[in-house]
Amino acid sequence: MSRKQWQGWGPGEQAEQHYLVEPRALAGGGDLRHVSEFLRASGWRDTSTPGGPLLMESPDRAVRISYDPFVVPGGWTIHGKATGQQDEWWAQLGRQTPVEIVAGLTDALTHPRSARAPNVWEPLQDQHWSTxxxxxxxxxxxxxxxxxxxxxxDGHGSAMWWSGARDQQGNGWTASFSATTPMHLVQAFSAALASPEPAMRPRGRVPHSAAIRTTSVSVLPSQLSAWQQARITAARAATWARNSVRSNRPRTARPHAHTGGARARH
Structure with missing residues (x-):
């Protein structure tokens, strides 16, 4: 185990010990606020009740996200309603799915969909995963x-995406996605899953696993707060930009038919 010390410490602050954990897929669940605060800053509603599971709802009420640790097996459930050409869809991620990987999927729910055709396998192949x-x-x-x-x-045409991570002691998690889950969301998940970036966990929250590598780092509370705030600020800025574009779009008046007072159909 190596140890690093961050520079630029200010007076009056006590450094806290954290660990960078690799691979991130085995880093354990982490702080739920990494997911929820980004969604809240992106305009999602928090409909949780005190002492109950986390419940978040998209601004258009088409997608709901919950995290429930009080049931077995517990974990994340993401459900999308049928809208337009999109069928109803769902995703379920185990309780020990690292929040950094969950956020790969949930952050993508707040972003405009790329015009580029999604490829779930591309991020994995880029990180030299075997196929x-x-x-x-x-x-x-x-x-x-x-x-x-x-x-x-299967032979009946039913399809499903399945993912997960596990060490030799059996610790880990699984995730499953309906066949109707939008592919750009599954690709966002696979990119977060394959990312070589380590996950940071505080002392006492590092899994006991022979399959992980840890690097000890001393971090100031102000640094942690700044990193978290930067993520929230980015979400707010993106939300403001999207809302500004929508509000500034010129509205075209719908023509009316002159006969019978009925609107002309196109």
Missing amino acids: EPLPGHYRATSPDGSAWMQFHQ
């Missing part, structure tokens, strides 16, 4: 073998 096409499914595995992403389709 294995088999009858009925396609699987990618991380270089250390601890994490995987799989697409499965």
Whole structure:
């Protein structure tokens, strides 16, 4: 285990010990606020009740996100309503799914969809995951073998995405996505899953696993606050920009038919 010390400490602050954990897929759940505060800053409603599970709802009420640790197996549930050409969809992520990976999916819910066709496997291949096409499914595995992403389709045409991470002691998590889950969201998840960036965990919150590597770092509370605030500020700025574009779009008056007072249909 190595140790690093951050520079630029101010007077009157006591450094706190944290750990950078690699691979991030085995870093444990983490702080839920990494997900919820970003969504709140992006205009999502927090409908949680005191002492109950976390419940978030998108501004258009089309998507709901919950985190419930009080049920078995517990964890994250994301549900999207059928809208327009999009069928109803869902995703379920286990309780120990790192919040950094959950946020890969939930952050993407607040961003405009890219015009580029999504490719779930591209982020994994970019990080040198091995791929294995088999009858009925396609699987990618991380270089250390601890994490995987799989697409499965049975003989009846039913399909599902399945992912997760596990160490030799059996610690880990799984995630599943309906076949109707928008592909750009599944790709956002796979990119966060494959990211080589470590996850930071405070002392006492590091999983006991022989499969992880840790680097001890001394961090000031003000630094942690600044990093968290930067993420929230970015979400607010993006939300403001989107709302400004919508409000500044010129509105075209709908023409009316002159006969019978009825509106002309296009």
